[in-house]
Amino acid sequence: MAKFLVEVLGCALPVREDNNNMPQTPHSAGGYNKNLYQAKEEVYSGLYxxxxxxxxxxxxxxxxxxxxTLDYYPDRTYTFTFLLSSRLFIRPHELMSKVCHMCVEQQRLCDPQADKIRLRKMAPKILQLLTEWTETFPYDFRDERMMRSLKELTHRLSTGDEIYRKAVSQLSQGLIRRLTVLSQYQEALVKINATAAERLAVLKAKPQAAIHRDIMSICNDPFTVAQQLTHIELERLSYIGPEEFVQAFVQKDPVDNDKSHFSDHKKAANLEAYVDWFNRLSYLVATEICMPMKKKQRARLLDFFIDVARECFNIGNFNSLMAIISGMNTGPVSRLKKTWSKVKTAKFDILEHQMDPSGNFYNYRTALRGATQRSVTANSSREKIVIPFFSLLIKDIYFLNEGCANRLHNGQVNFQKLWELAKQVSEFMSWKSVECPFDKDRKILHYLLTAPVYTEDALYLASYESEGPDNNMDKDRWKSLRSTLLNRAST
Incomplete structure (x- = not known):
């Protein structure tokens, strides 16, 4: 996880916004005012x-x-917020165990018959809470301890009542279905990555014998390629659990003295896989451009990817847009001055301006707000698409987490911070739920996911082979790369 955080946070960190300028929600009207707790407070059963x-x-x-309780059910917004961020303080299986224990204690009366009647009245509400938990945070239940507690509580609820037995069965089947789909997705990722590694190994073993194919030999329509990139983006977004944003930065709660706390936390695997996809796309773009020996072909590919990036912007696919721009701005590509001289760069300049990091990515954030408003009022599924620049989204959540304490000076949980975390993550939840409206082209998808991608050293070598070094430092680097990489390939 440490390696993942370094990769995500190691580039162009946005300026931390002043706390008083953080976006507000109906549940956090007080914002981050440091004088908040000097004001009059209302206290209710340990809640402030x-x-x-x-x-x-x-x-x-x-x-x-x-x-x-018999006369109370938590607001859905509270349920989401607490289940999302409670893992900052307590492991999910420990929370589930507490919930089960409290539910049982709540029903236990002196009279067994009254206990049974009370349970029957409470069962629908408890089942509703468990349904919200299993639907929104199903990945929590990959833990056997979670499943054990869930089975114990649902068994108690369904005993002796056919209606509740059916409800419990539906809840269990829905959870198993979600976890099965997740397992299948993760198995598919392993196969895709293995295929990509095999193709790269073949290319390294026989570079002269390999017939170079570029993306334009598969599809020369930038709009279609942008659509297929959007398919990949939305699929990978859909598998990221909301809790992964919190677990990516979770640390041991200082109030907890258990040294083993959080040692069994699952990693944010789907979130990491999505960041890996961004890196792959960036390096794929650079590889495609650096590989051809002919300047004309390299220029055609530059023009092509500029058009693909523009279509991504029009669709609302900002993550692919930024990955393409990043790939074209890598050292091996940007140094190809003779190639760039053959390209009309006006369109690229406009795209770079949109994703300019200055002003804490002001231009991008403005475009993102526009896409979000379009999504809210959309008449077609195409207009609903909003795919954020993901690394920046993670950084925003990281700074929100780091910039505000989990607990107040009196040891109380700072729930205003949790509201803000939930606000950012819930917006992401609406974006990831959009169904991709474009037809799939499996040939293009396969190429984008498995085509060989060069390392930075290999890209520089290919770049120097295409356009020779400009100075002595580059000449020395070229000689060193040739010696290192070519010798490595021959062994």
């Missing part, structure tokens, strides 16, 4: 409110606030 908004509370009180 400010201006009728939940501001803080003990972990125990927040867990109790999650549990339904």
């Amino acid at each position: 409110y400010h201006d009728n908004n939940l501001a803080s509370g003990s972990l125990e009180a927040l867990i109790r606030h999650l549990l339904p």
